[in-house]
Structures are given as structure tokens and as C-alpha cells.
Amino acid sequence: MILIIIFNSSRTATGHFAPVNRLRTRTANNGAIMNKRIADLNKYLADKGLKITRQREAVAQVFFDTDGHISAEELYTKVSRSYPGVGLTTVYRTLKLLKEAGLAKERRFAEDSQGVFEKEDTARHHDHLICTRCGKIVEFKEPLIEKLQEEVAQRHGFSVEDHKMELYGLCSACRTA
Amino acid sequence: MILIIIFNSSRTATGHFAPVNRLRTRTANNGAIMNKRIADLNKYLADKGLKITRQREAVAQVFFDTDGHISAEELYTKVSRSYPGVGLTTVYRTLKLLKEAGLAKERRFAEDSQGVFEKEDTARHHDHLICTRCGKIVEFKEPLIEKLQEEVAQRHGFSVEDHKMELYGLCSACRTA
DNA sequence: CCGACAACTGAAATTGATTATCATGTTCTC
DNA sequence: GAGAACATGATAATCAATTTCAGTTGTCGG
Ligand SMILES: [Mn+2]
Ligand SMILES: [Mn+2]
Ligand SMILES: [Zn+2]
Ligand SMILES: [Zn+2]
Numbered sequence: 001m002i003l004i005i006i007f008n009s010s011r012t013a014t015g016h017f018a019p020v021n022r023l024r025t026r027t028a029n030n031g032a033i034m035n036k037r038i039a040d041l042n043k044y045l046a047d048k049g050l051k052i053t054r055q056r057e058a059v060a061q062v063f064f065d066t067d068g069h070i071s072a073e074e075l076y077t078k079v080s081r082s083y084p085g086v087g088l089t090t091v092y093r094t095l096k097l098l099k100e101a102g103l104a105k106e107r108r109f110a111e112d113s114q115g116v117f118e119k120e121d122t123a124r125h126h127d128h129l130i131c132t133r134c135g136k137i138v139e140f141k142e143p144l145i146e147k148l149q150e151e152v153a154q155r156h157g158f159s160v161e162d163h164k165m166e167l168y169g170l171c172s173a174c175r176t177a
Numbered sequence: 178m179i180l181i182i183i184f185n186s187s188r189t190a191t192g193h194f195a196p197v198n199r200l201r202t203r204t205a206n207n208g209a210i211m212n213k214r215i216a217d218l219n220k221y222l223a224d225k226g227l228k229i230t231r232q233r234e235a236v237a238q239v240f241f242d243t244d245g246h247i248s249a250e251e252l253y254t255k256v257s258r259s260y261p262g263v264g265l266t267t268v269y270r271t272l273k274l275l276k277e278a279g280l281a282k283e284r285r286f287a288e289d290s291q292g293v294f295e296k297e298d299t300a301r302h303h304d305h306l307i308c309t310r311c312g313k314i315v316e317f318k319e320p321l322i323e324k325l326q327e328e329v330a331q332r333h334g335f336s337v338e339d340h341k342m343e344l345y346g347l348c349s350a351c352r353t354a
Numbered sequence: 355c356c357g358a359c360a361a362c363t364g365a366a367a368t369t370g371a372t373t374a375t376c377a378t379g380t381t382c383t384c
Numbered sequence: 385g386a387g388a389a390c391a392t393g394a395t396a397a398t399c400a401a402t403t404t405c406a407g408t409t410g411t412c413g414g
Contacts, residue, residue: 051381051390072372087393092372108288113371113401115288129335138333145329148322149344156315157349158306166341167326172334228361228410249401264364269401289372291400361410368403373396380391 037064037103037119044101058083059094060103069107069116069137109137109166127164131171138171214241214280214296221278235260236271237280246284246293246314286314286343304342310351 041060042052062079063070070078076091095117098104105123106115109130125146129138145165153160218237219229239256240247247255253268272294275281282300283292286307302323306315322342330337 049389053380053391055392085393089373089393089395090391093391106288108285115371129330129333131335132338138335140329140333142325142329145322145325148319148325149342152317152319152322153306153344153346156306156317157352158308158315158344158346159352160344160346161309162345164341164343164345165326167330167335167337168339168341169330169335169337175334175336226361226411230362230410232363262364266364266402267362270362356414358413359411361408363406363408365406366404369399369401371399373398375396376392376394378392381389383388384386 035064041098041101041103044103045097050097055083055086055090056094056097058086059091060098063095063098063104063117064119067122069118071114071116073114075117110168127166129167129169129171131174132168133170133174136171136173212241218275218278218280221280222274227274232260232263232267233271233274235263236268237275240272240275240281240294241296244299246295248291248293250291252294287312304344306344306346306348308348308351309345310347313348313350315348 038057038060041056044050045052045056059075059079062082063075066075066078072088072092072095075095076086076088079086079091095104095106098117099106103120104117105120106117107123107128108115109128110132125143126139126141127145129140130136146163149163150160215234215237218233221227222229222233236252236256239259240252243252243255249265249269249272252272253263253265256263256268272281272283275294276283280297281294282297283294284300284305285292286305302320303316303318304322306317307313323340326340327337
């Protein structure tokens with residue numbers, strides 16, 4: 001809340017954001033606003049020699065406040081409500097950074113050509129059931145399947161880094177309708 | 178072989194194909210050239226009130242003669258060698274028909290690449306291991322995983338129509354390199 | 355065999371998500 | 385505070401895939 005007010009009031013007349021330095025000074029003593037994920041992102045950026053910017057923090061914060069799956073376009077719209085002036089390009093770029101930092105995971109369901117993103121730590125060990133009629137998505141865990149995947153991979157000399165498993169069908173509502 | 182020769186020699190001066198009617202008459206008594214899959218496609222087309230054309234048969238025949246995964250562009254190139262004049266658009270349209278007819282299955286491995294197709298009957302019960310370094314693809318079957326998938330779906334009230342399972346990692350060659 | 359008419363074709367234009375460009379603005383170290 | 389490197393956002397480019405459209409062909413009834 002406080003952060004938002006400061007952000008909004010610190011925009012310059014030209015539509016550009018105020019420098020991060022100034023912002024950081026004004027908010028540094030409020031530990032609550034800098035959550036762990038933002039800290040993780042900032043650490044990743046620092047380690048890579050990349051820079052912490054207001055736009056990146058804005059995009060990341062809104063993303064981290066979002067549950068479930070969200071597309072770049074949707075995130076852009078959502079970010080724009082709190083931080084107008086952030087470009088769609090930057091949303092794409094920030095999502096790519098979040099993936100590289102291990103903080104976001106991209107998914108691509110069915111024929112929908114648009115990728116969606118979810119927080120990596122919540123995404124890590126679940127897969128998806130997708131209703132081909134109504135689009136409903138159910139998340140599930142099945143450790144036994146994961147174990148079998150490992151075994152299959154090992155049998156073929158592969159080491160598994162990632163996997164994708166999606167089950168397409170009809171949900172109970174759509175089946176009876 | 179015979180079919181190809183007849184096809185080539187039946188092209189008109191304008192680059193258009195000779196009518197299917199004439200072709201059919203000349204090849205009808207050679208049962209060997211009309212394989213089961215082409216027959217299946219023709220039945221599907223007839224049932225839907227769609228038309229059997231030389232282009233569709235050409236694309237389908239080359240596709241059915243191909244093992245493994247092939248993209249629309251690659252199929253277009255391959256078809257063009259035997260049947261020049263068939264457009265890429267028609268290759269896309271025919272592949273869509275083959276999917277609808279249950280004769281082809283589309284896959285999409287690397288997120289950013291184009292779709293590839295394989296014959297539905299050979300594709301039906303295998304999944305893929307994909308090396309993220311060299312692109313090597315290994316096909317495997319794991320009935321136990323399929324069984325667990327069914328159980329998971331049932332537990333959530335879903336009926337499974339299709340599934341996608343891909344394991345991404347490093348093949349043994351790439352791991353030791 | 356003849357239309358008639360709906361379906362088909364291929365070139366070209368379009369789409370839509372994502373990425374590249376580039377001139378300008380910002381970050382951050384010394 | 386200066387400067388080098390990095391980031392931003394408007395815009396253009398990309399690229400697989402689809403749509404459009406004017407001309408062509410398959411199919412069916414007669
Ligand atoms: Mn999910
Ligand atoms: Mn395969
Ligand atoms: Zn449903
Ligand atoms: Zn490899």
C-alpha cells in the first residue's frame with residue numbers, strides 16, 4: 001500500500017519513473033514491502049550484473065501477487081493499473097528474467113498459442129488436467145508418476161531436467177451436459 | 178511407382194493437375210496403389226461431403242510414406258519433389274484434415290519451434306524424451322504411467338481423451354561431453 | 355456425358371504472439 | 385558526479401499458421 005502510493009507520486013511529469021535510488025531511500029526502512037521473492041530477483045540481477053529498475057520491480061511484484069496462470073498480455077494489463085507507463089515489451093523481458101532466475105515457469109496449454117506463467121515454487125511439482133470443452137484446468141500431484149518418469153529416463157540414459165505432462169479430456173460437468 | 182509416372186505425365190501445360198476423375202479411371206484397376214490409409218482418408222472426406230483431390234492424395238501419400246516427425250514445411254518440400262505445384266497452404270490444410278480424420282497427430286517439442294506431425298497409429302501410445310542440448314528425441318512406452326494417468330483423471334472426475342508427456346533433459350552423449 | 359454448384363487451390367495478404375532495433379533514459383560503480 | 389553499461393518503450397520485424405479471393409475442379413443428379 002505504502003509502496004504503491006510512493007510509486008505513483010514519484011512519477012515525473014514526462015511520464016518517466018523516478019530513479020530507483022531515490023525510491024529505495026524512501027522505502028528502505030520498511031522491510032515489509034520487500035518480500036522474499038523480490039529479494040531473490042534482485043539478488044539474481046546483481047549477480048548477473050543486471051540492474052534493478054522500477055519497472056522490473058513493478059512487474060515482478062504484480063506477478064508475485066497473482067495466483068494461478070497469467071499471460072504476458074494479462075500481466076501487462078494488470079501492471080498498467082498500478083504502474084501505468086510500463087511497456088508490454090518490458091513485461092515480456094521481465095518474465096524471461098523471472099524464468100531464468102527460477103522464479104517463474106512458462107506453460108503452454110492445448111492450442112492456445114499464448115504462453116501463461118506461474119510462480120515456480122508453486123508450479124514445481126504439479127501437472128494439469130485440462131477440459132477440452134470448457135477450458136477448466138485442475139492441478140494435481142502424482143509422485144509415483146514422477147518416479148516412473150525418472151526410471152524411464154534413466155533406462156534411456158537421460159537425466160531429467162524438466163517435464164511436461166498434461167491430460168486432456170472432459171470434466172464431469174461437461175461430460176454430463 | 179506406376180502411380181507416380183501417371184501423376185507426372187498427367188499434368189497440364191498450365192501447371193494445373195489433371196482432373197481426379199481421369200486419374201482414377203486410369204489407376205482404378207491397380208489395387209496396390211491405394212493403400213489402407215489413403216482409403217481411410219477418402220472415406221472420411223466422402224462422409225463429410227468433402228472432395229478427393231490430387232493434391233490431397235499427394236500430400237497424404239508422401240506423409241504416410243514418412244516415418245517419424247515431419248513439419249508442414251518439410252512435408253511441403255518433400256511433396257514438391259514428386260508433385261510440384263502443390264502449395265504450402267494445401268499441405269497445412271491437408272494435415273489438419275488428417276488430424277481430424279484421426280490419421281495424424283501433431284506434436285510441439287521446443288516451445289518456439291513449429292509443429293511436427295506423425296502417423297496417428299504409430300504415435301498413439303508413445304511419449305518422448307528430448308535432449309535439450311542436441312535435440313535428440315527418444316520415443317518410449319510406459320503403460321504403468323498411462324494407467325496412473327487414468328486414475329488421476331478419474332479421481333478428479335475427468336475422462337481422458339488425450340495426453341501429452343515429454344521429458345526434457347540431457348542424453349548420455351551430451352551429459353559426458 | 356452435362357451442367358450446376360459447392361468445395362478446392364495457390365498466391366498473396368493477414369494474423370498474433372513474441373522478439374529485435376534503436377534512440378533516449380536510468381543505474382550504479384568509482 | 386561522470387561515465388560505461390544496461391534498460392526502456394515505441395515501433396518494426398519475425399515467423400508459423402491462417403484467411404482471403406479469384407479462378408479451378410470434384411461430385412451428383414439428370
Ligand atoms: Mn499450474
Ligand atoms: Mn513420436
Ligand atoms: Zn469442462
Ligand atoms: Zn543430447
